[in-house]
Amino acid sequence: MPYDRQTLRQFLLQQYRTHGVEKDLVFLLEDIATACREISFAIRNGAFFGQLGSADTTNVQGETQKELDVFANDQFVGHIRNCSRVAALVSEEVEEVIWLKDTVAAGDYIVYFDPLDGSSNLDVNLSVGSIFSIVQLPEAVEVGDDKSVLRPGTEQICAGYSIYGPATTLVVTLGHGVHEFVNHLGTGEFRIVSGNMRVPEDSNEFSINASRYGDWDQPVRQYIEECIAGESGPRCKRFNMRWSGSMVVDIHRILTRGGVFLYPVDQANRGSGGKLRLMYEANPMALLIEQAGGAASTGEARILDVVPTSIHERAPVVLGSRTEVDRIEQHHRKEHDPAVSDG
Numbered sequence: 001m002p003y004d005r006q007t008l009r010q011f012l013l014q015q016y017r018t019h020g021v022e023k024d025l026v027f028l029l030e031d032i033a034t035a036c037r038e039i040s041f042a043i044r045n046g047a048f049f050g051q052l053g054s055a056d057t058t059n060v061q062g063e064t065q066k067e068l069d070v071f072a073n074d075q076f077v078g079h080i081r082n083c084s085r086v087a088a089l090v091s092e093e094v095e096e097v098i099w100l101k102d103t104v105a106a107g108d109y110i111v112y113f114d115p116l117d118g119s120s121n122l123d124v125n126l127s128v129g130s131i132f133s134i135v136q137l138p139e140a141v142e143v144g145d146d147k148s149v150l151r152p153g154t155e156q157i158c159a160g161y162s163i164y165g166p167a168t169t170l171v172v173t174l175g176h177g178v179h180e181f182v183n184h185l186g187t188g189e190f191r192i193v194s195g196n197m198r199v200p201e202d203s204n205e206f207s208i209n210a211s212r213y214g215d216w217d218q219p220v221r222q223y224i225e226e227c228i229a230g231e232s233g234p235r236c237k238r239f240n241m242r243w244s245g246s247m248v249v250d251i252h253r254i255l256t257r258g259g260v261f262l263y264p265v266d267q268a269n270r271g272s273g274g275k276l277r278l279m280y281e282a283n284p285m286a287l288l289i290e291q292a293g294g295a296a297s298t299g300e301a302r303i304l305d306v307v308p309t310s311i312h313e314r315a316p317v318v319l320g321s322r323t324e325v326d327r328i329e330q331h332h333r334k335e336h337d338p339a340v341s342d343g
């Protein structure tokens with residue numbers, strides 16, 4: 001990788017100069033990047049090889065925590081708490097809100113994160129990642145008032161993810177486009193590899209866990225059947241399918257070459273409102289996709305407009321190329337009003 005490429009710090013300082021991004025947010029993002037580098041280092045060094053099994057603890061989702069889930073969570077908490085402007089943390093791996101300050105002022109930050117995404121891929125050495133979202137409080141709140149961290153995705157000022165794959169990448173938005181960095185093992189620096197990522201409007205690639213076909217509602221089933229029908233079907237073109245088992249990997253592919261990612265609510269997960277979590281999976285990915293020109297929906301409404309009622313709530317997720325998301329939303333509308341045309 002050429003050394004002349006901008007480092008993460010140079011990029012963030014440029015955002016500070018050109019877009020008035022706060023210096024404290026620059027430092028917070030550097031702390032998050034450090035946590036990601038530590039997690040990547042541990043994975044690469046096989047720190048958990050032979051221990052990739054469970055940590056014999058269960059998280060609030062009822063999932064058995066992996067050793068690496070706990071390690072990754074500790075890295076995030078440990079590095080983020082360096083920033084004195086962070087009032088509270090919401091982690092997939094911790095049931096309650098983690099309050100970090102004695103008093104919380106307007107302008108303080110809340111950080112929501114999924115310390116290790118794609119945990120089921122760990123045992124088989126496939127790419128996993130971390131996801132984060134930052135909100136700035138418009139007003140002072142009471143420490144311990146957990147309801148005050150239930151902010152809609154529209155209030156995010158920053159979102160991103162890291163992938164621990166063949167390379168360690170960090171993808172972020174501060175509200176001015178989406179930018180990709182790769183970690184240079186020699187120097188440990190994140191250097192920019194792609195500024196202003198764009199999701200192509202059209203696509204012929206969908207991403208869904210097809211083993212749940214039998215559980216899908218009509219609108220999703222119709223959309224997938226149209227894709228699979230290929231040239232002789234209503235879409236008159238062939239579609240390809242990809243499903244990695246790690247949301248970070250599937251969304252990165254869509255930010256890189258387009259496509260649509262679906263994890264809908266279905267017969268089997270309706271009771272819990274879907275599979276993926278709104279605050280630290282759906283919201284950050286929705287902001288990134290929208291910032292890159294794509295669309296992000298529950299199938300019925302814009303994900304970023306969803307008003308959360310609990311910190312670990314789940315949501316149906318449809319993200320990616322605008323044409324595909326619009327079509328899936330149209331199938332949902334038609335289910336409520338048969339008069340709606342196929343278009």
Ligand SMILES: O=P(O)(O)OC[C@H]1O[C@](O)(COP(=O)(O)O)[C@@H](O)[C@@H]1O
Nearest residue numbers: 114116117118119120209245246247
């Ligand atoms: O096991 P399934 O149904 O394929 O679900 C895979 C999805 O679950 C997740 O692994 C959930 O995330 P966590 O690993 O953080 O719990 C997503 O990354 C992925 O998109």
Ligand SMILES: [Mg+2]
Nearest residue numbers: 114116117118
């Ligand atoms: Mg996850």
Ligand SMILES: [Mg+2]
Nearest residue numbers: 092114116117
């Ligand atoms: Mg996780």
